[in-house]
Amino acid sequence: MAEIVSLAEGVRRLVHDGDTVALEGFTHLIPHAAGQEIIRQRRRELTLVRMTPDIVYDQLIGAGCARKLVFSWGGNPGVGSLHRFRDAVQHGWPAPLEIEEHSHAGMANRYVAGASGLPFAVLRGYSGTDLPEHTATIKQITCPFTGERLAAVPALNPDVGIIHAQRADRAGNVQIWGLVGVQKEAVLAARRSLVTVEEVVDELEPVPGGVVLPSWAVTCVAEVPGGAHPSYAQGYYDRDNDYYEYWDSIGRNRDSFEAWLREKVFGVEEVAT
């Protein structure tokens, strides 16, 4: 059964140096606070996994937490580039970043395979593109019934899956609604999981479009109101579009980024355990 812990405790317990960590969220419900707690706890040599690494991954990469990135689209959505990500790939700053690059369809199916206890997934994908040439985790497979050739990708089974959700009850059952992305799969594919939530409530009222992750499928739950900011939590707060613009100005230079890190991440008191 999921244990309800503080964010600092959850990260301390579940995320270790060298781990493969997926912080998932498809524009909606991105676990920003959890990402910044990982920076604050100075985790190193992480393999970061995410379909859409955006601001929080730019922060993790710029802060030197990552050794490798497994992804399908890395940008500042609606604004432009991720400058820390670019700086790492183009100039190896603050450290070289190995990349393993897929398409969304490939990544989504890798999570599905991981959640399903299968070693690989099959899809119609990557045909004619240059991705298979650079990504060892894209192979071909032949249908045993029709002889057709299709793409195969290996399951993703991160050490830790981290997502943000709207609510949990006191038993640790988690409820998510709105755009649910690939979050359920990321939790189910992972060996351990941390779910930050807007609030812990007595009872989970059913909600249209709601998805429930039972407590026994989650390792830790932490109450972190606003934990998805600057992304949004449907039913709680809107996307802070200005922050995405603001991030462009911060992330653009190493100096402004490091000043931001000192002030906004390391300058913030660790949440009490």
Added chain:
Amino acid sequence: MAEIVSLAEGVRRLVHDGDTVALEGFTHLIPHAAGQEIIRQRRRELTLVRMTPDIVYDQLIGAGCARKLVFSWGGNPGVGSLHRFRDAVQHGWPAPLEIEEHSHAGMANRYVAGASGLPFAVLRGYSGTDLPEHTATIKQITCPFTGERLAAVPALNPDVGIIHAQRADRAGNVQIWGLVGVQKEAVLAARRSLVTVEEVVDELEPVPGGVVLPSWAVTCVAEVPGGAHPSYAQGYYDRDNDYYEYWDSIGRNRDSFEAWLREKVFGVEEVAT
């Protein structure tokens, strides 16, 4: 976009002799009325597909509509055997019935592959059982990454998928809630689809646990209140458990079954077109 038609018109237009037809429903929302309309229209040589063929398939088989059954569990749930199914398999009455037999996991994945436009699905299944020896559509496949051997099953793509749902709006968007089974997959895997609904409404109010099939993914919708009886439609009526017992007495003998057919199926006026 889905066209709203009468049940008789929908069956006439979509179900042809020799077709492969899946009437899906996992205990909940079983399209009984549509099945009986197929009998009434005297369709022949059908390949019937369903995970859990129960009473309505017993009726279709007993009425001589089926040439073949693709399935994973054929019984009268909570009561016992399907006597018409047994009679067809054991004594070839009223006609021999070819069977293609899977497990639920295999059938569910065959629909998933069909809905996904893939020629096959992979699962951990059938190991050590006698099913692969008798079912040609179970093969093995090797993971190109780990070398593990897994089961492969071909996609199901019925000519017609038929399900029952709670509601549709006037544009033909379909809404289902409660146990949704494999109904979405059955519709998406099929070349054509017919959805019978309890009612056609102006607006689909969102419902917790609700699944919406957009109008453009459905061929025809027919309003058939009570169309799932004796199974149930959550929010509309309960399961008629007595009917399942009653069916045992009817289905048990050829005579009582034929009397039932004459009176309850052919004796009923065709729904106006």
Added chain:
Amino acid sequence: MSAVHAGTEAERAYTSDEMMSIAAARALRDDQRCFVGIGLPSTAANLARRSHAPNLVLIYESGTLGSKPGRLPASIGDGILAETADAVISVPEVFNYWLQPGRIDVGFLGAAQLDRFGNINTTVIGDYAQPKVRLPGAGGAPEIAASCREVFVVVRQSRRSFVDRVDFVTSFGHGRGRGDRERLGLRGAGPTLVITDLGVFRPDPETAELVLTRLHPGVEVEQVREATGWELVTSPDLSRTAEPTPEELAALRALKAASE
């Protein structure tokens, strides 16, 4: 089938079926996740949840996680299972996301035939192509038997149901002996417990053959031998099942009464 020991039953305040359900229920521990087949397994699992294992998580293949029905469901798709569940999911999701990866502790199955190595037949009696009796078929059982951490089987025992070798392996138990599961790459431990109306069996640690380890009250070994289709082996530690407590009987009867 329970006629064998009808004599003793008359003197008791409960039936052999009730003893079987109560013995089966006792095998489940609190907080476990149990994949529940319909019929006898469902009775046992619901009884466990209503007595000593209130946090038992019931999973039904119709798509419910954590159902808490107040009465016995009439079928695996009874509406009460969805209405009382923590989460309702599609059938493909049950099998792919929840069963297949090994998230379920106990798979609780019934059987038409069970053999000395715990293999289950629910497909045909006789030859597959020319069956004497056509049974319902596999349903979810083959993968439940493969993927749950362990499997409990509950079945009324007779020479017809307890056979040396099943006519058809619908769900793989221990094959023809210890090591067969590992050779197939199956991850779960397979049948670790078989509960009948006469007693309880466990696979021998060496051979994987089902061995009688417990007799229900009033049942003698000879009765069990007569109802077993192979040369019965009894455990050196053969023990007696404790009588049903009044609380257990009351809970079982209340559950059944609520389903009428």
Added chain:
Amino acid sequence: MSAVHAGTEAERAYTSDEMMSIAAARALRDDQRCFVGIGLPSTAANLARRSHAPNLVLIYESGTLGSKPGRLPASIGDGILAETADAVISVPEVFNYWLQPGRIDVGFLGAAQLDRFGNINTTVIGDYAQPKVRLPGAGGAPEIAASCREVFVVVRQSRRSFVDRVDFVTSFGHGRGRGDRERLGLRGAGPTLVITDLGVFRPDPETAELVLTRLHPGVEVEQVREATGWELVTSPDLSRTAEPTPEELAALRALKAASE
């Protein structure tokens, strides 16, 4: 990038970007199902739905079928897309159940680089291992380009974006010519239309090379040639794009204003 024809713009009541969006919107027909990339494609698709194609079905990879946003979404995961959708689904479902089987009529994509055969690069400028510019990557585009019945690309045109050969094939267009898609077993027709701020291109029926088929108002062939990184071929039936109507301009500006 729009500096090339800044002179003409000054005399017009609309910008070249507005002409591009309006030309792109016009390409969509009512009742089509359109898989919408963010940025220019989203502007065009939303404009079409708000003008001549009210029943256009907008599908976003974030998991929305039939979104009807009243303003331009800030990203593909803007909450307004979910709130106004016919159905909200998971990301795996979008790709597996809706895109992959070929249910979508038009995939509407942007590009950082586009080559003469309609191949798209959104991955790197320069060498993959030592990139000059690291771009965001593939996202949903490779499979959108493969599986939609046809693909429209909307892109601001320059010698940097319109290249003879892309540095990296992120999304396959027509490869190195007609027949390459069929050889790969791709089911969709690939890019059938490219809309830029200067004009409109279509693949040549014989060679699959992009050919200029229409010029936007005030644009001359020479300007297009200067902004094309290969030897430009113009269609014998080269025509002129109709001027934006006041209604189109009003709709586009209202859509943009509502997003501020």
